[in-house]
Amino acid sequence: MNPVADTPGAGGREVLLRASGIEKRFGAVVAASGLDVAVAAGERVSLIGSNGAGKTTFVNMITGYLKPDTGSIVLGGRDITRLDPRAITRLGVARSFQIPQLFPAMSVLENMLVALACHGQRLSFWRTARRADAVARADALLERFNLAEHRERRVAELPGGVRKLLDIAMALTAEPRLLLLDEPTSGVSAEEKFPMMEIVMRALGEERMTVLFVEHDMDIVARYADRVIAFYAGRIIADDAPAVALATDDVRRYVTGTLRPDAAPSQE
Amino acid sequence: MTPSSPPHAPRVASPTRGGLVSLAGVLLIVALVVAGAFMPKWLTFLLTMAASHGLVSLGIVLLMRGGVVSFGQGLVFAVGGYAAALAFNRLGFTDALGLAVAGGVAATVVAAPFAPLLSRYRGIFFAMLTLAMSMVAYGVLVKTSALGGSDGFNMGRPTLFGQALPDARAGHVLYGVTIAFAGVLALLARTYFDSTRGLVTQAVRENELRVEYLGGSVREAMSINFLLAAFAGGSGGALTVMSLGHIDPNFSYWTTSGEFVFVAILAGWQSVLAVFVASTLLEVVRSFSSLYFPNTWQLSLGVFLLLMIRFLPRGIGSLWVDRGAKGDRA
Amino acid sequence: MATALTILIDGLSYASWLFIVALGLTLVFGVLKILNIAHGSFYALGAYAAATFVGWFASMKFAPEWSLVAMLLAAVAVAVLVAPLTERGLMRFFYGRDEVLLVLVTYALFLVLEDVTKLLWGANPYYVSEPYAMFGNVEIGEQVYVGYDFMLMGLAVAVGLAVWWGLNRTRQGKIVLAVIHSEEVAASMGVNVSRVYMLAFGVGVFLAALGGAFTAPLISVQPGVSVGVIIVSFAVVIIGGLGSIEGAAIGALIVGLARSFAVHVMPQAELFSIYIVMALVLMVRPEGLFQRIQARKI
Numbered sequence: 001m002n003p004v005a006d007t008p009g010a011g012g013r014e015v016l017l018r019a020s021g022i023e024k025r026f027g028a029v030v031a032a033s034g035l036d037v038a039v040a041a042g043e044r045v046s047l048i049g050s051n052g053a054g055k056t057t058f059v060n061m062i063t064g065y066l067k068p069d070t071g072s073i074v075l076g077g078r079d080i081t082r083l084d085p086r087a088i089t090r091l092g093v094a095r096s097f098q099i100p101q102l103f104p105a106m107s108v109l110e111n112m113l114v115a116l117a118c119h120g121q122r123l124s125f126w127r128t129a130r131r132a133d134a135v136a137r138a139d140a141l142l143e144r145f146n147l148a149e150h151r152e153r154r155v156a157e158l159p160g161g162v163r164k165l166l167d168i169a170m171a172l173t174a175e176p177r178l179l180l181l182d183e184p185t186s187g188v189s190a191e192e193k194f195p196m197m198e199i200v201m202r203a204l205g206e207e208r209m210t211v212l213f214v215e216h217d218m219d220i221v222a223r224y225a226d227r228v229i230a231f232y233a234g235r236i237i238a239d240d241a242p243a244v245a246l247a248t249d250d251v252r253r254y255v256t257g258t259l260r261p262d263a264a265p266s267q268e
Numbered sequence: 269m270t271p272s273s274p275p276h277a278p279r280v281a282s283p284t285r286g287g288l289v290s291l292a293g294v295l296l297i298v299a300l301v302v303a304g305a306f307m308p309k310w311l312t313f314l315l316t317m318a319a320s321h322g323l324v325s326l327g328i329v330l331l332m333r334g335g336v337v338s339f340g341q342g343l344v345f346a347v348g349g350y351a352a353a354l355a356f357n358r359l360g361f362t363d364a365l366g367l368a369v370a371g372g373v374a375a376t377v378v379a380a381p382f383a384p385l386l387s388r389y390r391g392i393f394f395a396m397l398t399l400a401m402s403m404v405a406y407g408v409l410v411k412t413s414a415l416g417g418s419d420g421f422n423m424g425r426p427t428l429f430g431q432a433l434p435d436a437r438a439g440h441v442l443y444g445v446t447i448a449f450a451g452v453l454a455l456l457a458r459t460y461f462d463s464t465r466g467l468v469t470q471a472v473r474e475n476e477l478r479v480e481y482l483g484g485s486v487r488e489a490m491s492i493n494f495l496l497a498a499f500a501g502g503s504g505g506a507l508t509v510m511s512l513g514h515i516d517p518n519f520s521y522w523t524t525s526g527e528f529v530f531v532a533i534l535a536g537w538q539s540v541l542a543v544f545v546a547s548t549l550l551e552v553v554r555s556f557s558s559l560y561f562p563n564t565w566q567l568s569l570g571v572f573l574l575l576m577i578r579f580l581p582r583g584i585g586s587l588w589v590d591r592g593a594k595g596d597r598a
Numbered sequence: 599m600a601t602a603l604t605i606l607i608d609g610l611s612y613a614s615w616l617f618i619v620a621l622g623l624t625l626v627f628g629v630l631k632i633l634n635i636a637h638g639s640f641y642a643l644g645a646y647a648a649a650t651f652v653g654w655f656a657s658m659k660f661a662p663e664w665s666l667v668a669m670l671l672a673a674v675a676v677a678v679l680v681a682p683l684t685e686r687g688l689m690r691f692f693y694g695r696d697e698v699l700l701v702l703v704t705y706a707l708f709l710v711l712e713d714v715t716k717l718l719w720g721a722n723p724y725y726v727s728e729p730y731a732m733f734g735n736v737e738i739g740e741q742v743y744v745g746y747d748f749m750l751m752g753l754a755v756a757v758g759l760a761v762w763w764g765l766n767r768t769r770q771g772k773i774v775l776a777v778i779h780s781e782e783v784a785a786s787m788g789v790n791v792s793r794v795y796m797l798a799f800g801v802g803v804f805l806a807a808l809g810g811a812f813t814a815p816l817i818s819v820q821p822g823v824s825v826g827v828i829i830v831s832f833a834v835v836i837i838g839g840l841g842s843i844e845g846a847a848i849g850a851l852i853v854g855l856a857r858s859f860a861v862h863v864m865p866q867a868e869l870f871s872i873y874i875v876m877a878l879v880l881m882v883r884p885e886g887l888f889q890r891i892q893a894r895k896i
Contacts, residue, residue: 063481089483101481103474114471117464118484126459128286129467174483337698385881392633392697393884396836400877403829407870522829526705533702563716570709577703578691 013040016210017062017178022071024057030234031057032068037229037236041177042208046221046242048255049231055214056098058231059180062212063095064088076177092177098186098214100167104156108147108166111155112138115173144203145169161188161196168200179204181213185220193217197224218246218256230255286462290455293541297451301444312443314551316511319450321528322547323504326457327497328532329543333461334493335473336390340398341501341528343405344375346519348502349509350415351375353423364426364445364510368503375502376495387490402520409517420516423509439511446507450544453500458540460496469493530569534576536583546584604741605858611747613854614754615813619827620834620846621761622805628778628841629798631697632689635704637806638828639711643680644807645814645823646715647672649724652814656728665729669811677804685799693795708824716821723820730815746815753812757805758847765843774798778841833876839886848887 015038022035032054039045047055060066062073064085072081080088103111113129116122116137142148145165150158155166168184184200185193197220204211215221221228221242228245230238237250245251252259304312324345331338348371355361355370382401389397410418425438433441460466469489471479476486509515518524527550535546550569557565580586623637651668660668684707692703733745765771776784777794785791810827817823834853838845853872860867879886 086480086483086485089481095481101475101478103471103478105474106470110467113464114467114479114484115482117468118471118479118482123465123468124463125465126463128459128462129464130462134464170478170482337702389880389884392701392840393880395698395701396633396832397877397880397884399829399832400836400873400880403873404870404877407868407873410869411866523825529702529705563721564713566709567713570706570711570713573706573709574688574703577699577706581699 013042015039016041016076018074019058019062020072020074022058022061022068022073024061024066024068024234032061033234035071035234035236037239039178039210039212041210043210044224044226045212046225046228047212047214047231048216048218048221048228048251050255053231053255054234055231056182057234059095059182059212059214062088062178063093063180089174092174093180094171094174094176094178095180096164096168096171096182096184098183100160100163102155102163102166102170105154107152107154108142108150108158109135109138109152111166111170112141112173115170119174141169141173146199161192164188165196165199169203172203177210179209179211181211183214183216185215185217193220194223222246286459289458293451293455293458297448300447300451304440304443304447307440307443309439310555312439313511314555315548316439316443316446317508318548318551319446319544320504320507320511321551322531322544323450323453323507324501325528325531325535325547326454326540326543327500327504328528329535329537329540330457330460330493330497330500331490332532332537333466333473334469334490335476336394336490337529337532338398338497339395339522339525339529340400340402341497342520342522342525343398343402344379344498344501345505345508345524345528346402346405346409346515346517347378348372348375348505349515349519350409350505351502352506353421353509353515354415356423356426357421362424362427363430364428364442365449367426367510368445368449368506371506371509372499372503375498375505379495379498383491383494384487386494387487399522399525402525403522406517406520406522409520416516418517420514420518422514425513426510442511446511449503449507453503454540454544457500461540465489465492530573533573534583536580536585538582539585539588542583542585542588601741603738604743605862606855607743607747608862609851609855609858610751611854612857613850614747614750615809616830616834616854617754617847617850618757618812619806619809620831620838620850621757621843622802622809623831624835624838624841624843624846625761625798625805626802627835629774630689630693630795632700632704633697633832633835633840634802635701635828636684636707636711637704637802637831638824638826639708639715640676640680640803640806641810641813641827642715642819642824643676643711644673644810645726645817645819646719646724646810647676647807648811648814649726649819650719651675652726652728662728662732665726665732669729669814670808673804673808673811676807677800680807681800681803682796684803685796689799690792690795708828712821712824721821723818724814725818726814728815750812757808758843761801761805761843770797830872833872835886836876837879837886839888842886842888845886845888 017037017039019035019037022032024032035058047058049055057066061068064080064083064087067082072079074080075088075091075093078091080091083091103114106114110129113134116134117129122134139148139151142151145168147162147165147169150162155163158166164184164187168181171179181200185196188196201224213225225242228238228240228242229236230245230251232250232254237254238245238248240248246256249259300315304315307315324341327344328338328341351374352367352371355367361367361370386394386397409415415421425433426442427433428441428445468479468484471484472486472489479486479489505519531543531546531550534549535542553565553568557568561568576583619637619641622640623634626632626634626637648669651672652665655664655668688707689703692700730744730746733749736743736745736748765775773784773789774794774797776787777789777791781791830853834849835846836849837852838847838849852875856871856875857868860871
């Protein structure tokens with residue numbers, strides 16, 4: 001199976017993100033080795049793997065927080081391997097964080113206003129941040145994420161699930177080509193996970209935005225991903241549609257834990 | 269996850285509220301200037317110093333909103349003061365308003381090469397670097413005999429719009445100029461605080477990583493704040509020198525910077541008015557202490573500062589600004 | 599006419615008391631993460647206390663050699679009286695807060711102590727002359743040097759060795775090193791961090807007071823001495839690296855020699871030479887020469 005050429009679900013769409021030959025080591029620890037991934041525009045890809053398998057490292061390299069030792073990352077034809085996070089953001093990549101990165105002393109509305117201001121570069125020395133049009137756009141976004149009722153509340157006082165939603169909503173203000181969600185449902189209670197993902201996926205709208213999301217919950221993965229890439233010890237051990245990938249021995253052995261590591265391998 | 273509920277009724281649209289604040293500010297400035305004609309000389313001098321020093325502390329507050337504390341604002345205070353005094357003595361430029369602007373511009377020009385560098389530092393290192401820079405300036409000024417060395421030098425009386433200022437009225441006119449100039453800068457500062465750039469500055473203080481990931485430039489924001497703080501400090505220095513009639517290297521000494529920081533902490537970083545109130549408080553304490561309790565006024569300041577930090581960490585401005593402060597970090 | 603030897607000895611002498619003081623400052627930062635502006639005030643207290651103790655010993659007709667004991671006792675007295683009061687009575691209410699906030703707390707303490715010393719000792723200068731004369735003069739070649747300066751150098755070396763030995767060779771010292779390295783890990787291994795704080799702060803105050811006490815004979819002890827001392831001490835610990843013992847030594851040497859060079863060769867640079875070095879270090883290698891903590895930089 002050739003992950004690059006046989007990208008499931010792509011259906012002939014253009015490749016938006018191409019990572020080739022990615023290698024990354026931290027001393028003796030192999031965080032990434034021989035990663036070759038091509039993501040087509042509009043795909044919903046889930047990155048799975050146990051902790052330390054290399055999924056977050058991969059995401060961090062895409063967003064520019066880390067630089068690969070060798071290899072290249074190309075976004076829509078533009079080499080972004082060595083760019084810093086801000087430059088990459090401005091090229092249309094946005095991410096949310098496992099632990100929500102918000103502005104705690106400011107209100108939900110103000111958090112959105114900051115996000116809008118930073119993205120649109122509508123930075124002014126005198127025009128008030130709470131201009132009617134800016135507030136309207138912020139409110140519209142909050143509405144899409146069911147956050148309107150929390151509009152004036154300080155972020156520090158919000159419950160975890162709401163903070164995660166706000167974190168994602170802020171990433172979306174950039175109207176990105178590529179959205180990276182880092183464990184969007186982690187820390188969210190079991191009964192809230194699906195409603196939350198529903199809100200997120202619905203808010204992503206009809207544009208079929210390209211989304212990579214790191215997830216541990218396989219039910220979420222099965223429901224929302226077109227494609228699953230599984231990591232183990234810095235390598236990709238599966239890259240396929242969810243039903244196929246989740247059933248492979250390696251994934252069962254090293255990710256979902258439904259096959260004991262010492263069990264005999266079944267016929268390939 | 270609760271179902272979507274109708275949005276809250278919007279607060280009073282902020283541009284109108286901002287307009288009201290500006291109007292109130294203008295009225296206050298006019299009232300103060302007019303009242304100056306009826307004040308005794310010692311009071312107008314005290315308020316002049318409070319306003320000109322308040323500008324320097326306003327610069328520190330500008331930076332504090334971005335999350336850093338400058339321990340070297342004395343540098344721009346001194347540069348502005350020396351620039352004004354030199355322009356007066358050597359260039360024959362005597363207009364009070366012009367000198368105030370000249371002081372601000374000079375300080376901004378001196379600060380400009382350092383802004384990109386300083387915008388990369390935080391915490392203790394920012395504090396120490398600004399401190400070191402102001403002490404370098406102090407050292408240079410003390411040893412520069414052309415500038416009067418450690419004694420400094422005197423400056424004559426400025427003019428205003430071409431008119432010389434008669435003895436009896438000079439103090440009041442300079443008071444008016446200082447209040448008006450400081451007032452205008454205060455209003456501009458308020459506008460800046462409420463602007464999109466001002467909001468992003470606050471965001472930098474809260475979580476600069478996220479600002480970068482949203483596409484904002486932390487370094488640009490901090491550099492701009494540093495330059496604006498320099499202008500405020502420099503014009504404050506010029507206004508101080510004009511009323512004092514004298515300048516010396518102590519303007520750049522670290523204890524001078526410390527007093528400006530004291531006022532900034534006392535005021536908090538939410539209200540511009542609080543900065544000038546705090547500055548006035550300090551001037552009052554300073555004036556009366558030298559008369560009545562010269563050996564314990566620093567003690568009182570110190571105790572007061574400790575109580576402020578412990579119990580009112582967001583400064584006296586938090587007493588009237590409507591931001592919830594429970595459980596937040598100072 | 600300044601020879602290289604004069605510059606060297608002058609620099610080393612200055613570096614000696616500066617090292618003792620800076621050592622205390624860097625130790626307090628290393629353990630408590632507090633950059634203590636009031637450290638200069640403890641220096642001043644040591645100097646004033648030395649003046650008082652030396653005066654007592656003299657009035658009790660002790661031999662001049664005892665003035666050294668008097669100075670040592672002065673430093674001990676300051677540490678014993680002031681350190682617990684300050685650490686338990688003030689600093690501990692602000693532990694865990696922002697590091698710059700803690701600097702402001704120590705600034706407030708500095709303001710308080712400035713007036714406290716004025717209230718206790720008055721505003722007039724004190725001169726502590728007996729110990730200075732004790733060591734006479736030393737002739738090297740054609741130049742005459744003050745013996746006291748060499749005693750200071752010896753004291754600095756002794757203090758440095760004592761602290762090094764105390765930290766690296768005693769059990770308590772290793773615990774202190776552990777807390778400097780990682781307080782969280784040390785606490786989770788059962789270390790009573792609170793006691794380590796008290797110990798470190800006490801030693802820090804003692805070193806500041808010791809520096810003050812033994813410098814008293816060289817200066818006029820008057821209000822304001824703390825102001826100049828703290829700023830130079832900051833320069834030393836920034837150059838050497840916050841929290842680093844070796845850094846305090848190297849930093850003191852650099853500052854002492856730079857100042858001495860400036861004073862003798864380029865007087866215009868005397869004052870700012872130290873701060874130029876400090877600023878350059880901050881710009882180029884903010885962690886200082888001996889990396890202990892990472893500079894907060896973007």
